[in-house]
Amino acid sequence: MPIDKIVPDVAAAVAGVKDGDTIMISGFGFAGVPNDLIHGVLDSGAKDLTVISNNAGTGTEGLAALIGSGRVTRIICSYPRSKGSDLFDARYAAGEIDLELVPQGTLSERMRAAGAGVAGFYTPTGVGTDLAEGKEVRNFDGRDYVLELPLRADLALVQAYKADRWGNLIYRKAARNFGPVMAMAADLTVVQVREIVPLGEMDPEAIVTPSIFVDRVVHIDNDREWDI
Amino acid sequence: MSSAVSSAGTATESGAGFTKLTRLQIARRAAEMIPDGSFVNLGIGIPTLAANVMPEGKEIVLHSENGILGVGPGPAEADRDRDLINASKEYVTLRPGGSFFVHSDAFAMIRGGHLDLALLGAFQVAGNGDLANWTTGDRRFPPGVGGAMDLAAGAKGIWVLTDHVTKKGEPKIVNACSLPLTAPGVVKRIFTDIAVIDVTEGGLVVREMVPGLTLEQLQTMTEPPLTLAEDWRELVVA
Numbered sequence: 001m002p003i004d005k006i007v008p009d010v011a012a013a014v015a016g017v018k019d020g021d022t023i024m025i026s027g028f029g030f031a032g033v034p035n036d037l038i039h040g041v042l043d044s045g046a047k048d049l050t051v052i053s054n055n056a057g058t059g060t061e062g063l064a065a066l067i068g069s070g071r072v073t074r075i076i077c078s079y080p081r082s083k084g085s086d087l088f089d090a091r092y093a094a095g096e097i098d099l100e101l102v103p104q105g106t107l108s109e110r111m112r113a114a115g116a117g118v119a120g121f122y123t124p125t126g127v128g129t130d131l132a133e134g135k136e137v138r139n140f141d142g143r144d145y146v147l148e149l150p151l152r153a154d155l156a157l158v159q160a161y162k163a164d165r166w167g168n169l170i171y172r173k174a175a176r177n178f179g180p181v182m183a184m185a186a187d188l189t190v191v192q193v194r195e196i197v198p199l200g201e202m203d204p205e206a207i208v209t210p211s212i213f214v215d216r217v218v219h220i221d222n223d224r225e226w227d228i
Numbered sequence: 229m230s231s232a233v234s235s236a237g238t239a240t241e242s243g244a245g246f247t248k249l250t251r252l253q254i255a256r257r258a259a260e261m262i263p264d265g266s267f268v269n270l271g272i273g274i275p276t277l278a279a280n281v282m283p284e285g286k287e288i289v290l291h292s293e294n295g296i297l298g299v300g301p302g303p304a305e306a307d308r309d310r311d312l313i314n315a316s317k318e319y320v321t322l323r324p325g326g327s328f329f330v331h332s333d334a335f336a337m338i339r340g341g342h343l344d345l346a347l348l349g350a351f352q353v354a355g356n357g358d359l360a361n362w363t364t365g366d367r368r369f370p371p372g373v374g375g376a377m378d379l380a381a382g383a384k385g386i387w388v389l390t391d392h393v394t395k396k397g398e399p400k401i402v403n404a405c406s407l408p409l410t411a412p413g414v415v416k417r418i419f420t421d422i423a424v425i426d427v428t429e430g431g432l433v434v435r436e437m438v439p440g441l442t443l444e445q446l447q448t449m450t451e452p453p454l455t456l457a458e459d460w461r462e463l464v465v466a
Binding site for chain 1 (some may be wrong): 292293294295296309310311312313315317322328329330331332334335338339363367368369370371372373374375376378381382392408409410411412426
């Protein structure tokens with residue numbers, strides 16, 4: 001049986017998402033955000049979601065729309081407030097969404113740890129600050145480090161540039177950002193790509209996310225401008 | 229009397245006899261002092277502007293925490309690429325020799341101690357080098373730590389670029405930060421719109437002041453005691 005992870009549409013790509021799920025969403029600013037997949041989750045009706053993403057959405061579409069819908073009860077991110085993050089800001093001010101603020105490097109390393117089977121790690125980032133409160137601090141070679149635990153998700157939504165039917169991925173420029181670590185850290189990794197290429201066409205030396213980390217691929221043809 | 233215009237474009241310190249630098253001039257002065265060959269991260273705010281005014285003749289490699297080494301200046305509007313933005317979510321270019329990588333590698337560079345220098349913004353800096361730049365504690369303005377704590381803990385050197393006082397005229401260089409810390413004791417040098425100040429074990433040392441500013445005036449806008457470097461110079465930027 002040939003392996004074929006390509007699914008026909010967004011609904012098939014996000015099939016199985018359910019209430020209470022934890023969802024990783026790739027992207028940094030407007031680069032690399034899987035907007036079509038996010039709207040797929042929105043259309044699915046799933047609620048009580050926890051979102052893990054660097055930002056909390058801007059404008060009126062994509063992550064901002066998901067948060068604005070009231071379906072996200074908790075967000076784990078490093079930088080929620082940006083120009084245009086009004087939908088998040090309002091829910092946060094009203095106490096309608098829980099925020100776990102995580103330093104950006106700790107955020108990506110916690111995902112990497114989850115994907116790599118690492119149970120936890122000590123980092124100097126955040127030592128002596130409010131974000132290390134309640135966490136174990138240990139001294140190694142005269143320097144304090146704080147214990148950080150892995151971060152997993154039920155579902156990762158990732159945007160990449162090209163994929164093949166096995167799910168090998170390459171990304172484009174700074175749109176790579178969190179994609180590769182999120183793909184490793186979720187039970188189900190779903191990727192939207194601008195191009196699907198035949199198996200064997202990608203340079204094996206250049207593949208960034210190997211197929212083993214990917215479960216579903218959907219080709220999104222209309223590369224439209226989003227209000228994000 | 230000089231016209232004394234602040235970065236916000238409003239007249240300040242009227243009659244004080246000195247002119248504040250613009251945000252771009254603060255960035256330019258810091259950029260001039262970056263050692264040749266350095267790998268440097270530019271934080272959100274004034275530091276980001278430095279990418280557009282890097283000194284000619286030096287090869288300095290700019291790192292952006294969203295996965296870029298070799299960040300170049302902003303492109304012409306027609307050349308914008310929505311997959312190529314910096315940590316401030318602004319369009320940038322890539323220099324020859326530049327590379328892209330995953331976020332966890334971007335932070336391995338930071339947390340692994342590979343970066344020579346990070347230029348960061350600040351809400352407050354204390355005389356001992358404590359930095360506060362991620363939250364005001366006001367729920368109307370959600371906090372945003374981004375990569376600041378990683379950079380503060382991981383880069384070999386931290387320079388802060390900031391206005392010298394708040395919009396209300398309160399000192400941003402303080403005896404002790406009243407806002408939550410980003411990291412304790414990390415700031416090595418402070419570039420403001422009126423001075424360049426080194427954080428040393430012996431206290432704050434003024435290296436440069438804008439023309440017309442006196443140490444006494446600067447002290448009234450700065451909480452910790454200042455000493456003037458013997459070889460201090462006027463802070464003049466193109």
